[in-house]
Amino acid sequence: xxxxRWWPATRRREPTPAELFGHADRLRRTGHDGEAAELxxxxxxxxxxxxxxxxxxxxxxxxxxxIEPARREFRWVLERDASHPxxxxxxxxxxxxxxxxxxxREALVRALxxxxxxxxxxxxxxxxxxxxxxxxxxxxxxLDRLRLPASxxxxxxxxxxxxxxxxxxxxxxxxxxxxxRAAGLAATALQRAGFGRxxxxxxxxADDLHFLRTDVTLTLAVTLPRTTHIxxxxxxxxxxxxxxxxxxxxxxxxxxxxxxxxxxxxxS
Amino acid sequence: xxxxxxxxxxxxxxxxxQVRDVVxxxxxxxxxxxxxxxAADGFVIAAEVRGGVAIEPLAALAATLGRDLExxxxxxxxxxxxxxxxxxxxxxxxxxxxxxxxVVALADSQxxxxxxxxxxEEAVNAIDSSWAPSEPAASAT
Numbered sequence: 438x439x440x441x442r443w444w445p446a447t448r449r450r451e452p453t454p455a456e457l458f459g460h461a462d463r464l465r466r467t468g469h470d471g472e473a474a475e476l477x478x479x480x481x482x483x484x485x486x487x488x489x490x491x492x493x494x495x496x497x498x499x500x501x502x503x504i505e506p507a508r509r510e511f512r513w514v515l516e517r518d519a520s521h522p523x524x525x526x527x528x529x530x531x532x533x534x535x536x537x538x539x540x541x542r543e544a545l546v547r548a549l550x551x552x553x554x555x556x557x558x559x560x561x562x563x564x565x566x567x568x569x570x571x572x573x574x575x576x577x578x579x580l581d582r583l584r585l586p587a588s589x590x591x592x593x594x595x596x597x598x599x600x601x602x603x604x605x606x607x608x609x610x611x612x613x614x615x616x617x618r619a620a621g622l623a624a625t626a627l628q629r630a631g632f633g634r635x636x637x638x639x640x641x642x643a644d645d646l647h648f649l650r651t652d653v654t655l656t657l658a659v660t661l662p663r664t665t666h667i668x669x670x671x672x673x674x675x676x677x678x679x680x681x682x683x684x685x686x687x688x689x690x691x692x693x694x695x696x697x698x699x700x701x702x703x704x705s
Numbered sequence: 706x707x708x709x710x711x712x713x714x715x716x717x718x719x720x721x722x723q724v725r726d727v728v729x730x731x732x733x734x735x736x737x738x739x740x741x742x743x744a745a746d747g748f749v750i751a752a753e754v755r756g757g758v759a760i761e762p763l764a765a766l767a768a769t770l771g772r773d774l775e776x777x778x779x780x781x782x783x784x785x786x787x788x789x790x791x792x793x794x795x796x797x798x799x800x801x802x803x804x805x806x807x808v809v810a811l812a813d814s815q816x817x818x819x820x821x822x823x824x825x826e827e828a829v830n831a832i833d834s835s836w837a838p839s840e841p842a843a844s845a846t
Contacts (some may be wrong), residue, residue: 533773630796631756631795632794632795633792643787
């Protein structure tokens with residue numbers, strides 16, 4: 438009997454959108470964003486209304502730091518599923534990048550309301566711990582007396598409740614809030630890692646070094662040129678920290694004495 | 706559907722392995738308790754952390770912190786964000802920007818800060834050199 442030497446060619450099955458998205462997700466998990474993006478595009482051509490596909494597209498945009506396209510994709514998902522936790526987390530992170538802490542917090546709260554067991558959302562919310570509005574502490578004018586090193590570019594003192602009590606120059610307040618927010622996130626990360634309370638930080642940009650000291654009542658940061666030696670920067674921030682603590686303590690005493698004197702006058 | 710700019714990586718699996726090796730090497734450096742590579746969207750690309758630390762929340766915080774510093778530095782005209790360290794009573798968190806995400810090292814408080822910074826810098830250089838940008842292969846809608 439003659440042996441069959443060939444078989445009719447079978448058509449190779451095209452991958453389904455779900456398979457494409459699954460493969461794209463695996464690639465993304467290993468940092469292969471380019472290949473993942475190619476597969477997501479293929480998948481979305483086949484299934485343009487796939488939530489998974491749009492969510493993956495959003496992640497890939499975010500990973501490539503393309504904020505607006507990422508935001509559009511997260512919103513696309515939320516228009517179809519208003520409490521999608523991953524899309525809410527994604528939008529929350531983008532809101533924070535814009536400095537919109539309230540929108541960030543709102544999205545995280547929405548995500549946690551729908552899915553209370555969502556560790557990433559809870560961690561971020563902890564990092565943005567609610568800061569209760571409070572009157573500025575006395576002594577903000579006294580902080581103007583702090584002697585900055587000649588090379589210093591900026592100084593910020595932020596109270597534990599989030600109120601900026603000193604910013605030099607005044608135009609650099611946004612930077613102070615940014616560093617205070619970063620300190621809040623870092624403090625939560627350190628606690629999650631079991632390291633305890635945040636004490637100090639150094640942030641290096643291409644042009645500057647920001648030296649930071651903090652405790653529950655105060656965050657102080659001084660910005661020095663990038664060429665500053667780390668030891669010198671630490672000495673400066675420690676000196677300013679001690680001086681700021683002293684000025685605030687003196688200011689507090691003055692308020693107490695003034696209040697007592699006013700009380701004595703009223704009695705007499 | 707929005708536009709995704711694509712840069713195909715031809716030897717992706719070997720680079721992925723290399724990145725994991727880099728993270729493992731960083732985690733083994735003296736005084737380092739753990740290391741992570743986190744994409745800018747908070748996704749964990751590689752992690753080697755000891756001591757029962759929950760990785761996902763830590764990664765979410767690290768990526769958010771890194772992006773916040775990165776965006777702030779750019780917006781405020783300080784040039785690109787490079788590295789940060791935050792120290793607490795019992796340890797220090799180091800963070801550095803790389804081409805594919807943020808490299809995080811968790812170190813003992815007794816450790817030599819300069820040695821850990823050098824190890825972190827080496828890790829970033831290794832990742833950046835293995836993930837040098839390729840020409841965009843396609844752009845689609």
